[in-house]
Amino acid sequence: MSRLLFSLFLALAALPLAADEVAVAPAVDAGRLPPLGAAWLAANPYRQQPAAGDAVAIGHDAYNQACARCHGADAATNAAPAPDLRKLDRACRRIADPELKAWCQRDNDAYFAKTVRRGKIILGVTHMPPWEGVLAQELAWAIQLFVESRAR
Ligand code: HEC
Known part of the structure; x- marks a missing residue:
């Protein structure tokens, strides 16, 4: 009996931590972005798309709901418990050659998508x-554009 109580205590004590690690979908309408289908793309399709003009604002909203509790509100701090996502594309931003830069961004996009999915x-x-x-994925790519817009 006491063993059962102890297990119950352990289960309850672990609850808040477990809840913290659950991915909760943000209440943001992905339908406001150009639709991309179910299969994830390898690179961010909105970067060069004027039609995705709202992507940064939509991404901001989704970021604050889904990512900010670990990565920091408004992607504005490097003091959050999780890595500062503004640094992700820093190496690419420094490349002057347009072709090399595009290659770097594609690589960075693939890493971003893989990390978010898994x-x-x-x-x-x-x-x-x-x-x-x-x-x-529409929201994930919008979040990435928002984070990149915050980088200095
Ligand atoms: C429960 C906390 C938590 C939430 C919520 C969270 N992350 Fe993370 N994320 C982390 C931690 C911790 C790491 C670093 C993991 C490690 O490498 O040890 C990380 C790493 C990452 C990385 C890789 C960073 C790098 O420098 O390699 C990306 C990209 C990322 N997160 C994107 C996101 C996005 C986008 C969201 C919102 C949709 C999000 N995360 C929500 C905790 C979180």
Whole structure:
């Protein structure tokens, strides 16, 4: 009996942590962005698209709902518990050659998408939950554009 109570106590004590690691979809309408279909693209399709003019604002909203609690509100700090996402494309931004820059961005986009879809599960510990099936890829790419717009 006491063992059962102890297990119950452990389960309850672990609850808040577990809840923290769950990916919760932001209440943002992905339909305001040009639709991309179910299969994830390899690179950010909105970067060169004038039709995605609202993407940065929509991405800002989605970021604050889904990512900010770990990566920092408004992507405006490097003091959050999770990495400062503004630094992700820093190397690409420094490249002057347009072709090399585009290649670098494609590589960075692939890493961004892979990380968001799979999350970061290291040695069985969830550092970041997987967003596949929770976050529409339209919102993920918009979030990336927002974060890049914050970079200096
Ligand atoms: C529960 C906390 C948490 C939430 C919520 C979260 N992340 Fe993360 N994220 C992390 C942590 C922690 C890491 C670093 C993992 C590691 O490498 O140890 C990370 C890493 C990343 C990376 C890789 C960064 C790098 O420098 O390699 C990307 C990209 C990323 N997150 C994007 C996002 C996006 C986009 C969202 C919102 C949709 C999000 N994360 C929500 C905790 C979170």
